[in-house]
Every structure is written in structure tokens, then in C-alpha cells.
Amino acid sequence: MTLRERIARLYAVHPRGERVSRAAPEGVRDLGQTWLAREADVSPQTVRRWVQRGEPSRYGALIIERLEAEAGIRAA
Numbered sequence: 001m002t003l004r005e006r007i008a009r010l011y012a013v014h015p016r017g018e019r020v021s022r023a024a025p026e027g028v029r030d031l032g033q034t035w036l037a038r039e040a041d042v043s044p045q046t047v048r049r050w051v052q053r054g055e056p057s058r059y060g061a062l063i064i065e066r067l068e069a070e071a072g073i074r075a076a
Helices: 003-013 033-040 044-053 058-071
Strands: none
Touching: 003 033, 003 044, 003 058, 033 044, 033 058, 044 058
């Protein structure tokens, strides 16, 4: 699973994720990268860099793992 897919999965199932978001217009799928940036308190560009590299920073990995634990999913 790519980092982009992992973020999208997390965004779809997390209690503060997609189910409460109203940012994307109807029919447009939001991948959750901006949401993750807000949750991790980093810039959206930072999350985009993580996705381009294919892996988050150590801090990003910790945040993603914490959010996955909150959502009740296991890391890929």
C-alpha cells in the first residue's frame, strides 16, 4: 500500500476524517492530505512531500500511527 493509499484509507475511517469533512464538492474524492496536515500540525506541502517521497518523516510516521490507532486500523 502506498502512502497516498494509506492516508486515504485513514481519512475514510477516522472519526475526524471524511465523515465530518465538507471541503470537497459532491462527486470529488478528497484524498485526506490536507486533513492529515491539519491533524499533524504541518503544512499541506509537507504532506505532499511525504507522498512524493513515498514515506513520511519520523514525526509524520508517529502521527499517522497514532491516527490509525485512534481509528482502529493497523498500519500496512
